[in-house]
Amino acid sequence: DTGVSQxxxxxxxxxxxxxxxxxxxxxxxxxxxxxxxxxGQGPEFLTYFQNEAQLEKSRLLSDRFSAExxxxxxxxxxxxxxxxxxxxxxxxxxxxxxxxxxxxEGSRLTVL
Amino acid sequence: AQSVTQPDIHITVSEGASLELRCNYSYxxxxxLFWYVQSxxxxxxxxxxxxxxxxxxxxxxxxxxEFKRSQxxxxxxxxxxxxxxxxxYFCAVGDYGGSQGNLIFxxxxxxxxKP
Numbered sequence: 532d533t534g535v536s537q538x539x540x541x542x543x544x545x546x547x548x549x550x551x552x553x554x555x556x557x558x559x560x561x562x563x564x565x566x567x568x569x570x571g572q573g574p575e576f577l578t579y580f581q582n583e584a585q586l587e588k589s590r591l592l593s594d595r596f597s598a599e600x601x602x603x604x605x606x607x608x609x610x611x612x613x614x615x616x617x618x619x620x621x622x623x624x625x626x627x628x629x630x631x632x633x634x635x636e637g638s639r640l641t642v643l
Numbered sequence: 644a645q646s647v648t649q650p651d652i653h654i655t656v657s658e659g660a661s662l663e664l665r666c667n668y669s670y671x672x673x674x675x676l677f678w679y680v681q682s683x684x685x686x687x688x689x690x691x692x693x694x695x696x697x698x699x700x701x702x703x704x705x706x707x708x709e710f711k712r713s714q715x716x717x718x719x720x721x722x723x724x725x726x727x728x729x730x731x732y733f734c735a736v737g738d739y740g741g742s743q744g745n746l747i748f749x750x751x752x753x754x755x756x757k758p
Contacts, residue, residue, distance in 0.1 A: 535686070564745060573647075573733050573748030574687070587745065622686060632746065634679075634686035 535635035552638040556625030566622040647749035655755040664719040666734030676717040677735040729756045
């Protein structure tokens with residue numbers, strides 16, 4: 532396994548700008564998850580894909596957030612009109628149908 | 644409401660001493676329970692999981708955890724801590740039997756190890 536890969540690892544942006552994060556899951560994993568982790572907190576579920584279908588979205592995922600997994604492989608998470616409250620670590624994870632979750636190293640967002 | 648509580652924000656133990664990290668959960672269905680470890684700037688690594696069967700589960704790096712349904716607890720233990728165990732530990736509960744499988748995490752316990 533090459534592991535779950537996330538890019539970029541760190542993004543600094545100004546308030547109001549758009550940012551996009553990419554996640555490449557482990558190749559044979561059909562389930563992909565996005566989580567957000569703020570300082571001093573555990574990861575919080577944002578959204579979940581099974582293949583290319585987005586099956587669940589948390590209420591944390593406001594209308595400024597959009598996630599896609601167009602071909603059932605990599606996924607992108609876009610945040611439009613960023614706010615300072617969006618500053619967090621965005622974690623991607625993947626798994627097989629009945630397997631454990633494997634997490635990437637995360638993409639840290641800092642909104643100035 | 645579904646939740647996970649880790650009562651200890653920060654614990655310091657001496658190298659070689661035993662360790663117990665507490666985790667209590669509230670979950671409506673049969674819980675699937677997990678412990679993850681996170682080193683600074685890194686993602687989360689699964690230490691161990693409980694789905695069913697023997698309530699004492701063994702994990703990697705010499706960790707074990709015991710599921711106690713009556714106490715809604717899933718405490719993590721290690722008999723002898725190593726300096727490399729210093730990290731943040733997260734307890735999580737989920738429903739892998741369902742279609743989603745997303746996890747609910749506690750706020751974590753930061754472990755420091757004294758030489």
